[in-house]
Amino acid sequence: MELFVFGCAALMVVIGAVGVITRKHPVHAALSLVLTLFGVAVLFVAQQAHFLAAVQVIVYAGAIVVLFLFVIMLLGVDRVENLRTEPLAAQRPLAVAVSLGLIGILVAAFATGSGVLHERGAGLKIPDLANESDANTTQLAQSIFSQYVVAFEVTSVLLVVAVVGTVLLARRTKSAVTENSK
Amino acid sequence: MIALDSLLLDEILWAPLLIVLLKVVVVFIVGLLATMLMVWFERKAIAGMQNRIGPNKTGPFGIMQTLADGIKLFFKEDLIPNRSDRFVFALAPFLSFVPAFLAFAIIPLGGDFRDGNGGEVTWFGHVTKVQLADPPVGVLFALAISSIAVYGIMLAGWSSGSKYPLIGSVRASAQMVSYEAALGLSLACVLLLAGTLSTSGIVAAQATITQWNVISTGIVPFIIFLIAATAELNRPPFDLVEAEQELVGGFNTEYSSIRFALFYLAEFMNTVTMSALIVTLFFGGPQPIAIGNFVFDIPLVPNAVEGTFWLLAKVLVFLYIYIWFRATLPRLRYDQLMDLGWKVLIPGGLGWFMLLASQRMARQNEWNIILVTTISVVVMVGCYLLLQAAFTQSTRQRETQGPMF
CATH class of the missing domain: 1.20.120.1200 (NADH-ubiquinone/plastoquinone oxidoreductase chain 6, subunit NuoJ)
Incomplete structure (x- = not known):
């Protein structure tokens, strides 16, 4: 199954x-x-x-x-x-090289790191679905909001910075507005 | 193990498998029938409100009108526009029809929730729940499904290869994505109090009328949920998606025959499902009305069956309210719609959620409740004033410098 x-x-x-x-x-x-x-x-x-x-x-x-x-x-x-037009020269060979490198890194990481993953996962209990249906949510919340709270908050700040940055970049400047209206 | 029903957790036997299959068929048929009757009910009720007679020819009180319409649509010509994207055009109706039915699967349709019972009933010697599936993420499943439903409308408009359907679908997707946030925030208030995501757990926690989430979360999350749900369903007054006066017919202009019928069905099915979800989340679902220790008991009916009657009665009230909305309220303008969603419902939902969270925190740690409430009210008023200042400032800037985008 x-x-x-x-x-x-x-x-x-x-x-x-x-x-x-x-x-x-x-x-x-x-x-x-x-x-x-x-x-x-x-x-x-x-x-x-x-x-x-x-x-x-x-x-x-x-x-x-x-x-x-x-x-x-x-x-x-x-x-x-x-697809014939190339905005960036040498884009394709570079893409092949980068993807091969990425595959190499991933394979290497899994080959060497599987033991570490097991060790880390040992502390987590596997939820017993019949009795505690919310074990998943509880465990996730506990690790996000206690152990990894700094990383979590920094990530959210990063996202907000990205949003504000995009708005700022997309915004027409004051001079551009007045030039357009002339 | 994939199975979510408590029946399937043991080794798979024939009888439980048959019960689950039976449940699937019953839920599907109940869904179709409910939709059919909802279409009739809406036409009849709105006719009454507008001093008309409404459908009255087919069957008693015209109750078979929807069936007749369905058969008529079946035999109409199925047109596919030349400039359409054929595959996506054919796919879109199913993308809106299937989610409408899937969402119905997690609603507790009955069962005995009294005296701490978990809504379980015994059928042919097997204990099961009167709901198709009770996944551990219950309510989130409904949210996920409703976010999939966006695709149906969006792709329908785009794949038609025509202007007005595209405008309709772009409107729809913007509207549905923005109101989903408000929907989620008001849902979070309920989840905070219930302490569980499972729908049957949420129902079980609402035994008496004061424990109904509409009262115990304060009425605000319910109002936000009702408004956001109406927008999510694209029903009046938020039906800008298919504003006939502006968009010919909206996202489904190019659809005909059975493909159109699928959209039509999905829309009414969603209304029924959303009403059932509101009842489940805020009004105790299949729980009978109980004040303190006094329970309104329907005589002669076993408790396990009574739940279904209560659910039906409560859902009917909300279906009527939706029809009432349609007959009463004029359609919003698009900027008003966006203002309501982003500037009123989302900050309101967020603020109320924080208030409930602080109250809960105070109660758990036995802090001074009055002090906590005062501080949170002061903070909320401060936030409101800041928000208003920001709005005023941006309005003034827009007036002096013109739009910035």
């Missing part, structure tokens, strides 16, 4: 991921991304991380990709892109 669910979800993730890269239409690529995110959510459920699964769907599928689509539709870039 678990293997079957894993197989289906993994297939969803891989098909979605391939779709994001190969579909030429931006909207289709974004929809493929949704498929991938759903697959990951199913994998979370299979690992009994129900809270993470729900948040994955709400935040990524429900807000972030909707925002992508929103921008695509508003800017009217919903046409098939011409």
